[in-house]
Amino acid sequence: MRALEREVFDAVWAAVEPLLPDPPRTHPLGCHRPRASNELCFRGILIRLVTGCSWVDVEAVLNWEVSDTTLRHRRDEWIRAGVFDALAEEALTAYDRIIGIDLAEVAIDGSQHKAPCGGEGTGPNCTDKGRSGWKWSLATDTHGIPIGVLAAPANRNDCKLVAATLDDIERHGLLIDIETLHLDRGYDFNFVRDECAGRGLDDVQIPKCRRRKAKGRAKKKPIPLGLRWPVERTNSWLSNFGQLRRNTDRRSIHRRAQLDLAIAFLLAAKLIDWAHRWSPIR
Numbered sequence: 001m002r003a004l005e006r007e008v009f010d011a012v013w014a015a016v017e018p019l020l021p022d023p024p025r026t027h028p029l030g031c032h033r034p035r036a037s038n039e040l041c042f043r044g045i046l047i048r049l050v051t052g053c054s055w056v057d058v059e060a061v062l063n064w065e066v067s068d069t070t071l072r073h074r075r076d077e078w079i080r081a082g083v084f085d086a087l088a089e090e091a092l093t094a095y096d097r098i099i100g101i102d103l104a105e106v107a108i109d110g111s112q113h114k115a116p117c118g119g120e121g122t123g124p125n126c127t128d129k130g131r132s133g134w135k136w137s138l139a140t141d142t143h144g145i146p147i148g149v150l151a152a153p154a155n156r157n158d159c160k161l162v163a164a165t166l167d168d169i170e171r172h173g174l175l176i177d178i179e180t181l182h183l184d185r186g187y188d189f190n191f192v193r194d195e196c197a198g199r200g201l202d203d204v205q206i207p208k209c210r211r212r213k214a215k216g217r218a219k220k221k222p223i224p225l226g227l228r229w230p231v232e233r234t235n236s237w238l239s240n241f242g243q244l245r246r247n248t249d250r251r252s253i254h255r256r257a258q259l260d261l262a263i264a265f266l267l268a269a270k271l272i273d274w275a276h277r278w279s280p281i282r
Helices: 006-019 038-051 055-061 068-080 083-098 158-171 190-198 229-239 252-275
Strands: 105-114 132-140 146-153 180-182 210-214 217-221
Touching (some): 038 068, 068 083, 068 252, 105 158, 105 229, 158 190, 229 252
Parallel strands (some): 105 180
Antiparallel strands (some): 105 132, 132 146, 210 217
């Protein structure tokens, strides 16, 4: 897992540290127990995201230098301050400035995962015998770089998430530059095309099943799905994070923060690989 590499962690931490809010001063006498370092808490949050383990296990991994309660409180404090959203935005902006986002071929797809503890933003997962689950709807550029993401219950149809996913792309100021949008057969509805057309997306590629007669009966003739492999690959990358693959949180804001953090680490690893592109092979 690249997120645990020292070089990748240091790069992301350097971007996170300036975004963190000042510690609250609530003690009437101005004194309290020493506050756990932000870097240690950030490392604990990352360990849980990567492995999917419990907060108590993270506490043990960190040699009990910080409690599980402190880790949860620090995460919530940073969510309220908009740290994770700002981090993902900064990572995407840096990637666009250094390498460049290619919006010639954009694809959208959903990915369903387990949520055994239920809670808000979850629902029956049709791919997991109706157990509680959640999903994300992801949009990527030609090379699989995430440009828009949305968390939703597992029973929400992918086609009904297109509008909100496009709105997230527009929030980054990228919607106007999309040339071709690729969707799979599950998005083959008129209202999906209307949503895209209403946002200025005229070239929407959605494959259909054509039928041909053979030996007296109709058979489906498979046709290409278009340039959709980059979004499928990025979904696989995100699924490598244990807490995304099997999420045990009960609030939607926690899942969205985890998605933002995972995307930031993916982009950081891409930028580091770009910086080392002329380095000799070890």
